[in-house]
Amino acid sequence: PYTIRMLRGMQIGQNIQDDGPQSHLSKQGTPTMGGILILFTTLISTLLWGNLSNHYVHILLLSMLLFGSIGFIDDYTKQIRKVNKGLTAKGKFGLQILCGLFISYLIYKCPDFDSKLTIPFFKNISPDLGLFYIPFATLVIVGTSNAVNLTDGLDGLAIGSFIVAIVTYMIFAYVAGHVQIAQYLHVRHIANAGEITVICGVLAGAGLGFLWFNAHPAQIFMGDSGSIPLGGMLGVIAVITKQEILLLLLGGLFVMEAMSVILQVGYFKMTNGSRIFRMAPLHHHFELKGWGETKVVVRFWIISIVLALISLSTLKIR
Numbered sequence: 001p002y003t004i005r006m007l008r009g010m011q012i013g014q015n016i017q018d019d020g021p022q023s024h025l026s027k028q029g030t031p032t033m034g035g036i037l038i039l040f041t042t043l044i045s046t047l048l049w050g051n052l053s054n055h056y057v058h059i060l061l062l063s064m065l066l067f068g069s070i071g072f073i074d075d076y077t078k079q080i081r082k083v084n085k086g087l088t089a090k091g092k093f094g095l096q097i098l099c100g101l102f103i104s105y106l107i108y109k110c111p112d113f114d115s116k117l118t119i120p121f122f123k124n125i126s127p128d129l130g131l132f133y134i135p136f137a138t139l140v141i142v143g144t145s146n147a148v149n150l151t152d153g154l155d156g157l158a159i160g161s162f163i164v165a166i167v168t169y170m171i172f173a174y175v176a177g178h179v180q181i182a183q184y185l186h187v188r189h190i191a192n193a194g195e196i197t198v199i200c201g202v203l204a205g206a207g208l209g210f211l212w213f214n215a216h217p218a219q220i221f222m223g224d225s226g227s228i229p230l231g232g233m234l235g236v237i238a239v240i241t242k243q244e245i246l247l248l249l250l251g252g253l254f255v256m257e258a259m260s261v262i263l264q265v266g267y268f269k270m271t272n273g274s275r276i277f278r279m280a281p282l283h284h285h286f287e288l289k290g291w292g293e294t295k296v297v298v299r300f301w302i303i304s305i306v307l308a309l310i311s312l313s314t315l316k317i318r
C-alpha cells in the first residue's frame with residue numbers, strides 16, 4: 001500500500017489508450033511499474049535464501065537485472081519523463097535480443113550444461129544442437145519475455161498464469177537437480193540446477209504478493225518493468241532446467257496470446273484491414289464478445305493450470 005500511495009503521489013499512473021475495450025477507460029491513472037516491487041522482493045529473498053556461489057543463481061539474477069532494465073527504461077520514458085511513448089518496438093526488441101544472446105552464451109558455457117534438447121513425452125530422443133543452442137535459447141528467452149508482456153492486459157492475468165508456470169518449473173528444477181529422483185524418473189540430471197528451485201519459489205511468493213493488489217479491480221499494474229523481466233526469467237529457467245520445448249505446452253497461454261497477435265497483425269496487413277479476432281491479444285477478443293474481465297482471467301488461469309498438469313505428466317508419461 002505504501003508503494004501504491006507513493007506511485008500515486010509521483011503520478012506514475014497508466015495512461016489508457018482509447019482504442020482498447022471501453023471497460024478499460026475506468027483504469028485511467030492506475031499506478032504502474034509495480035514490477036519493480038516484484039524484482040526487489042525477488043532480489044532480497046534470493047540473497048537471503050539462495051546459494052550465492054551457484055552460477056545458475058548468478059545467471060538468473062543477471063537476467064533479472066538486464067531484462068528489468070529494458071522494462072524500466074521503457075516505463076521510465078513513458079511514465080516518468082513522459083517524453084515519448086517509451087522505447088520504440090524495434091529498440092526494445094533489439095535490446096532483448098542482445099541480452100538474450102548474452103545470457104544464452106553464459107548458460108552454454110556453464111561447465112555442467114549440454115546442448116541437448118529434451119523432447120516432452122519421448123525419453124530416448126534428445127537432439128544435440130551444438131552451437132545452434134545459443135540462437136535457439138535466445139529465441140526461447142526473448143519470445144517468452146514478449147509473450148508475457150502481451151498477456152499483461154487484464155487484472156491478474158499475466159501474474160496468475162506466471163505463478164502457475166513458475167511453480168511447475170520449481171518441481172522440474174528440483175527433479176533435475178536431485179541425482180536419485182532424476183535417475184528414477186529418467187530425467188536429465190543437471191548438477192547445480194536444484195538451486196533454481198529456490199528462485200522459482202521466491203518468484204512465486206513475490207508474484208502472489210503482487211497478485212493480492214493486482215486482482216480485479218487492480219490497485220497497481222506491473223508495467224514493462226515486471227512483464228519483460230518475469231517473461232525473460234521464465235525463459236531462462238526453461239533453458240537451464242532443459243525443459244525448453246515443454247514451455248510451449250506449459251506456457252501455452254502465453255503462446256496463444258502471442259500467436260493471436262502474430263496472426264491478427266499478419267492478416268490485417270495482408271487484407272488491408274480485415275481481422276481474425278475482434279481484437280488482439282486474445283483476451284481482448286473475449287472481452288469484446290461480452291465476457292466480463294474476471295471471467296476471461298479466471299478461465300485463462302484454468303487453461304494455465306490444466307496445461308501445467310499435462311506438463312507435469314511428462315515426468316512419468318514418456
Ligand code: 57M
Nearest residue numbers: 017019020024032152153154155156221222223224279280
Ligand atoms: C502490453 N499493455 C496493455 C500495464 C502493463 C502489436 C500490438 C498487438 C502490441 C500490443 C501491446 O502494446 N502490448 C503490450 C499491453 C496495457 O498494460 C500496461 O502495459 C504493461 C505490460 N506491458 O503492466 O502497465 C493495458 O492493459 C490493461 N491492463 C489491465 N490490468 C493489468 O493488470 O487492465 C494491464 C495490466 C493497461 C490496462 O488497460 O492500460 C495494453 O493493452 O496496452 N497492443 C495491444 O495490445 C493493443 N492491440 C491492438 O492494437 N490490436 C490490433 C492489432 C491489429 C494490432 C487489433 O486487434 O485490431 C491493445 N491495447 C490497447 N489498445 N491499449 C488494444 C488496443
